Amino acid sequence: MENQKLIFSDNDLIEKKYRIYNGDCIEVLKKIPKKSVDLIFADPPYNLQLKNELYRPNQTKVDGVSDEWDKFNSNDEYDSFTKKWLSACRDVMSDEATIWVIGSYHNIFRVGKIMMDLGFWVLNDVQWHKSNPMPNFRGVRFTNATETLIWAKKSETQKRYTFNYNVMKQLNGAKQMTSVWNIPLCTGHERIKGNDGKKAHSTQKPEELLKRVILSSSKEGDIILDPFSGSGTTCAVAKKLNRCAIGIEKEEKYMEISKQRLSTIITSDYKYLQIKEPKKEILQRVSMDELVKSKYFSVGETIFTRNKKHTAIILDDGTIKNGVGIGSIHQIGAKIRESESCNGWMFWCYNDNGNIKLIDEKRKEYRIKNAG
Numbered sequence: 001m002e003n004q005k006l007i008f009s010d011n012d013l014i015e016k017k018y019r020i021y022n023g024d025c026i027e028v029l030k031k032i033p034k035k036s037v038d039l040i041f042a043d044p045p046y047n048l049q050l051k052n053e054l055y056r057p058n059q060t061k062v063d064g065v066s067d068e069w070d071k072f073n074s075n076d077e078y079d080s081f082t083k084k085w086l087s088a089c090r091d092v093m094s095d096e097a098t099i100w101v102i103g104s105y106h107n108i109f110r111v112g113k114i115m116m117d118l119g120f121w122v123l124n125d126v127q128w129h130k131s132n133p134m135p136n137f138r139g140v141r142f143t144n145a146t147e148t149l150i151w152a153k154k155s156e157t158q159k160r161y162t163f164n165y166n167v168m169k170q171l172n173g174a175k176q177m178t179s180v181w182n183i184p185l186c187t188g189h190e191r192i193k194g195n196d197g198k199k200a201h202s203t204q205k206p207e208e209l210l211k212r213v214i215l216s217s218s219k220e221g222d223i224i225l226d227p228f229s230g231s232g233t234t235c236a237v238a239k240k241l242n243r244c245a246i247g248i249e250k251e252e253k254y255m256e257i258s259k260q261r262l263s264t265i266i267t268s269d270y271k272y273l274q275i276k277e278p279k280k281e282i283l284q285r286v287s288m289d290e291l292v293k294s295k296y297f298s299v300g301e302t303i304f305t306r307n308k309k310h311t312a313i314i315l316d317d318g319t320i321k322n323g324v325g326i327g328s329i330h331q332i333g334a335k336i337r338e339s340e341s342c343n344g345w346m347f348w349c350y351n352d353n354g355n356i357k358l359i360d361e362k363r364k365e366y367r368i369k370n371a372g
Helices: 025-029 075-092 108-118 165-171 207-217 233-240 252-263 267-273 288-293 329-337 360-369
Strands: 018-022 037-042 093-103 121-129 146-153 180-182 223-226 244-249 302-305 311-314 320-322 325-327 348-352 355-358
Touching (some): 018 252, 025 075, 037 207, 108 121, 165 207, 207 233, 223 233, 320 329, 325 329, 355 360
Parallel strands (some): 018 244, 037 093, 121 180
Antiparallel strands (some): 311 320
């Protein structure tokens, strides 16, 4: 890939595990070795075809998607582009890889048909329900509160692919994860903004969305590819989850954003996110309540986050109390992280004779002692 601009040199701190290439995705994909990628997440142009500017009732302009990269001369041109990048993606997918493609009602049905025509086999359509959608200011149609993700394998005959069923179950309170994901839009501290205070990328996706995609359908060390890398969300989440990542981005203005974003992430700081598919022999469910009753933790004992920024007190029923409220280790962790979910076992720590350990260590001790 010598003709493409690398953000990170081979001697950089994060070496070759996380790369973003500046260029047209179709051309860059041709230079990636065939069957080398384990998972693809694609957030292609929406092809919104906006005709007029949109204003709120107070006459302030809505900062929507009006970027040049989203403009095509016709649906035929968009379809041709879609067929080319999807074909190039299919070539680099390993024989056990899957692909996720996200889109709105403007484009996802066209994309889905082309995927099926190319031989992809749809496994699920997932509805991303935005809990804080942008209103329909003119009041002439329903508020658009969803986007669709298509999850597919390379072909109908593909026998193997990764699906971490139990990881998704853990994220969903021990219940089977459904195909409707209630996740807010990317706002607040997560939203990357430019020097002018405006959002740096018009369609930045929330990290929680990518966390579910990557945790559900890849393993640690897998190579994750995003052909429309944008502000680098896929690569950032992949790094936090201890996966390798390749991003491709045509717009140079997003490259520096991605570089800065990735350079600040230390993978070891995000062990609480790195949920693994448990082995069948250790699927025994253990609650904090059991650990308290069995004297693995004491009522009133203090647990804390790895950076000791947040603490909580263990109550007699295994729930914990923190400034944000009372709840399970998972619920309080999620509130602190301002996220829909949190693996509390990998989020909270305890003091073991001066050594900081994850509370999951106590759960492991309990399982070993009570095995069989």
